[in-house]
Amino acid sequence: MGPVLGQRKTAPNVLVVGASVPGLSLAHGLRKRGVPVTVYEKREHIAVEERKTLLRVDKWALAGLASCLSADLYDRCLELRNALDDALLTHYDTHLCEVHSVEAAKMSSAPAHTVMDHERLRTILLAGMPDIVRFGHTVTGYRELRDRVGIRFADGGEAHGDLLVLADGRHSAARDAHLGKLELLDTGLVAIHGHAPIERELFTQLPRGFLLHDRPILGPRRTAMTVCAYLPQALSRSAQLGAAGLAGLRGYVKWTSVLPARSELAGYGQAMVHEIVMEQVASWHPAVVQLVTQSVERGLFTAPIQASVPLQPRRSGLATTLGSAARVVPSVGVLTDGLALHDAGRLAVGIHQDERAGIAGHDQRMLDEGNSVVGQALEQIERTFNF
Numbered sequence: 001m002g003p004v005l006g007q008r009k010t011a012p013n014v015l016v017v018g019a020s021v022p023g024l025s026l027a028h029g030l031r032k033r034g035v036p037v038t039v040y041e042k043r044e045h046i047a048v049e050e051r052k053t054l055l056r057v058d059k060w061a062l063a064g065l066a067s068c069l070s071a072d073l074y075d076r077c078l079e080l081r082n083a084l085d086d087a088l089l090t091h092y093d094t095h096l097c098e099v100h101s102v103e104a105a106k107m108s109s110a111p112a113h114t115v116m117d118h119e120r121l122r123t124i125l126l127a128g129m130p131d132i133v134r135f136g137h138t139v140t141g142y143r144e145l146r147d148r149v150g151i152r153f154a155d156g157g158e159a160h161g162d163l164l165v166l167a168d169g170r171h172s173a174a175r176d177a178h179l180g181k182l183e184l185l186d187t188g189l190v191a192i193h194g195h196a197p198i199e200r201e202l203f204t205q206l207p208r209g210f211l212l213h214d215r216p217i218l219g220p221r222r223t224a225m226t227v228c229a230y231l232p233q234a235l236s237r238s239a240q241l242g243a244a245g246l247a248g249l250r251g252y253v254k255w256t257s258v259l260p261a262r263s264e265l266a267g268y269g270q271a272m273v274h275e276i277v278m279e280q281v282a283s284w285h286p287a288v289v290q291l292v293t294q295s296v297e298r299g300l301f302t303a304p305i306q307a308s309v310p311l312q313p314r315r316s317g318l319a320t321t322l323g324s325a326a327r328v329v330p331s332v333g334v335l336t337d338g339l340a341l342h343d344a345g346r347l348a349v350g351i352h353q354d355e356r357a358g359i360a361g362h363d364q365r366m367l368d369e370g371n372s373v374v375g376q377a378l379e380q381i382e383r384t385f386n387f
Helices: 022-034 060-067 071-078 117-128 175-176 198-207 263-267 271-279 286-294 339-353 356-384
Strands: 014-017 037-042 055-056 088-093 098-103 113-117 133-135 139-145 148-153 158-161 162-167 184-199 215-218 226-231 252-260 301-308 319-321
Touching: 014 022, 014 158, 022 037, 022 060, 022 226, 022 339, 037 158, 037 198, 055 117, 060 071, 060 339, 088 158, 098 113, 113 117, 113 226, 133 271, 139 175, 148 162, 148 339, 158 263, 162 175, 184 286, 184 356, 198 286, 215 252, 226 286, 252 286, 271 286, 301 356
Parallel strands: 014 037, 014 162, 037 133, 088 215, 162 319
Antiparallel strands: 055 113, 088 098, 139 148, 148 158, 184 252, 184 301, 215 226, 226 252
């Protein structure tokens, strides 16, 4: 006897708002289990961006992907994992001398992890889903109608389904109607993100720690920088990790400058932002200066380091949230909310087995685990950077 979908004889029709990585993962997981799903994305298309963002992926995030994806698609995602990894968390001063090293496991209760390129992961998840993703649909709100839910579009149109999952990020208009606006805690810090191509000279100058994972450089007056070389496993197979094997690789070195928040940064262009970081590192190790100098100017962007205030319990209905629509996890260097991928896998299973119970169970886990993840991330930032 197959699983019971609530009181239905057929699978529920699920609406997902937002072609985010968690939203697309959920859509794959539902389709894999025979549950009808449609994803609504406000952008007309998702183009390859100059900005580079890394996603921290631990064993729980990989378990979520494995639960959602076909074996072939999951294997393609694994090719995006960084080929460089280490169990030590090393802090450096501005001259790239080790301040101290500890086992990463002692710094956090989270399991060991690696990183993936966020945009490349989303591109893979979008593949093979042209009949599921509807681009150019801006969702402004929703309403529950007995046993159905309807979403409203900016152009006045509507769509209806049995369940709704909001996965469209921290600025979700429909989430504002569902949970209310996310209340954000400002740390007083701003992150400037950039990247540079991996080149032989730069590769050989950086300490090996930076070629393994995102590592912090602790500067004066509440400034810092994290650096991480990203070399996907798919690329590393054709080359040795020594300098001689780097020709033709398209990996990159991701860096994030951490500074006290400055309101005027929001109005600066990328050239001015680049100058600010150059001034910050002018007296630092030559390899850091070279890294910032060689960075792709069009890939620079700034973001305040914020965290969402813990959510309060609420009554579960026909709608729920996923990823940064539900919580904002503060991050320095790489995105830290890999838990959202695990959430996507469990939510897909829960909806398939029992739609109402699946939503309710997800809401409770999101409340308990999500608030804990945000708190741990804040503690890690404070402990690492002494802010």
